[in-house]
Amino acid sequence: MSTVANSSAQVLTLNSRREVAERTMAFEFTKPLGFEFKAGQFAEITWIDPPETDAEGNARAFSIASAPYEDRLMFTTRLRDTAFKRVLQKTQIGSIAKVGGPFGDLTLHNNVSRPAVLLAGGIGITPFRSMIRHAAHVRLPHKLFLFYANRHPEDAPFLEELSAIEKENVNFTFIPTMTAVSRLQRQWTGETGHIDPEMLTRHLNGLPESSVAVPIYYVAGPPAMAKGLRAMLNDAGIDDDDIRTEEFGGY
Ligand SMILES: Cc1cc2nc3c(=O)[nH]c(=O)nc-3n(C[C@H](O)[C@H](O)[C@H](O)COP(=O)(O)OP(=O)(O)OC[C@H]3O[C@@H](n4cnc5c(N)ncnc54)[C@H](O)[C@@H]3O)c2cc1C
The missing domain is CATH 3.40.50.80 (Nucleotide-binding domain of ferredoxin-NADP reductase (FNR) module)
Incomplete structure (x- = not known):
């Protein structure tokens, strides 16, 4: 099931993944040239031809956990027993996924006098x-x-x-x-x-x-x-x- 409109999706390569806390995994894609976002926005990740799927589908929304200046797009999630997350843990590095976005407006305000x-x-x-x-x-x-x-x-x-x-x-x-x-x-x-x-x-x-x-x-x-x-x-x-x-x- 798609959670957001996916009008600007690009196909990206899974670059790395690592455990960053108990049952919690960070995974990174190489950021394509021209993919710009503001800190705090999110993207939608869709597996392409995954080895398994379930009723919840192949797409999830994730906040972008890396910063805009970094050359990787990093996401972090709690691991649960769903097809999407089993694929995330097992799929080969180098696999491709569709990344749509950026979306959302949870971005820092401009007025620097306000904490x-x-x-x-x-x-x-x-x-x-x-x-x-x-x-x-x-x-x-x-x-x-x-x-x-x-x-x-x-x-x-x-x-x-x-x-x-x-x-x-x-x-x-x-x-x-x-x-x-x-x-x-x-x-x-x-x-x-x-x-x-x-x-x-x-x-x-x-x-x-x-x-x-x-x-x-x-x-x-x-x-x-x-x-x-x-x-x-x-x-x-x-x-x-x-x-x-x-x-x-x-x-
Ligand atoms: C803006 C946004 C940012 C997010 N950022 C993160 C993040 O950084 N890290 C993270 O781990 N998770 C994030 N999530 C949640 C993530 O999309 C998954 O829903 C969550 O990780 C659970 O997935 P699951 O496979 O474990 O569970 P499942 O219950 O199997 O999957 C969740 C299902 O709920 C659907 N769903 C998505 N949004 C909604 C909604 N609003 N109401 C009802 N159902 C919905 C999904 O499409 C999917 O089918 C974010 C969600 C949103 C909306």
């Missing part, structure tokens, strides 16, 4: 990884805060990478939090528990109440997580006009 507060639930990190890498590369002056909730560190793709970027980009603050603290396998000294108004206020230094530079909030993740984060923002008094959401329909 961006990014809230990722699990795999919802993908559009934000692109934004954070892009911001570091072009030295965007926006203040960026990334709250990133996972059950435990093993589940969290790009944890080390994002921590490393935080050390280099003074405009970027990274706040990962682990929600299944009783089952933590490795030592964790960061935040624990769900992202809530108290955690936001503590890290934003009162920014939500500040009328000087009202942040714009961005939310991404599976629908239940994204809805929960958006409701939490509303409860904290954030106006819907200042919230942009990408729900990963299909989870």
Whole structure:
């Protein structure tokens, strides 16, 4: 089943794949000349003549997890037992797929005086990884805060990478939090528990109440997580006009 209109599809070669967290795989295609996108947008991947298929079909939408300056198009997904994802894990490097897009408008605002507060639930990190890498590369002056909730560190793709970027980009603050603290396998000294108004206020230094530079909030993740984060923002008094959401329909 196709999730989006696929008017501008190109045939691309699968270049590499690697595990980036438990049950989570990143896969890359060589970016064709002329394929331009904004950090935060998504594409639709369709297998061509896959060895197997199922009722859910050969196409999925994925946020582009690489940044526009990079020469690869990278996507990252949770592995589940569907034909699309079995093909993703087994198909030979060098196989081809149709890549349609870019689509979507979860892209950073232009007004640099307004901070961006990014809230990722699990795999919802993908559009934000692109934004954070892009911001570091072009030295965007926006203040960026990334709250990133996972059950435990093993589940969290790009944890080390994002921590490393935080050390280099003074405009970027990274706040990962682990929600299944009783089952933590490795030592964790960061935040624990769900992202809530108290955690936001503590890290934003009162920014939500500040009328000087009202942040714009961005939310991404599976629908239940994204809805929960958006409701939490509303409860904290954030106006819907200042919230942009990408729900990963299909989870
Ligand atoms: C804008 C956008 C960006 C996304 N980015 C990512 C990402 O970066 N990483 C990631 O892992 N997943 C992402 N997803 C979800 C992804 O497309 C898959 O649906 C998800 O990975 C589950 O696939 P599955 O094969 O495991 O499950 P399945 O349940 O077998 O497949 C999902 C099915 O749901 C369909 N579907 C897609 N959108 C919807 C919808 N809105 N409502 C109902 N059904 C829908 C798909 O076409 C497919 O048939 C995104 C989805 C959207 C809409």
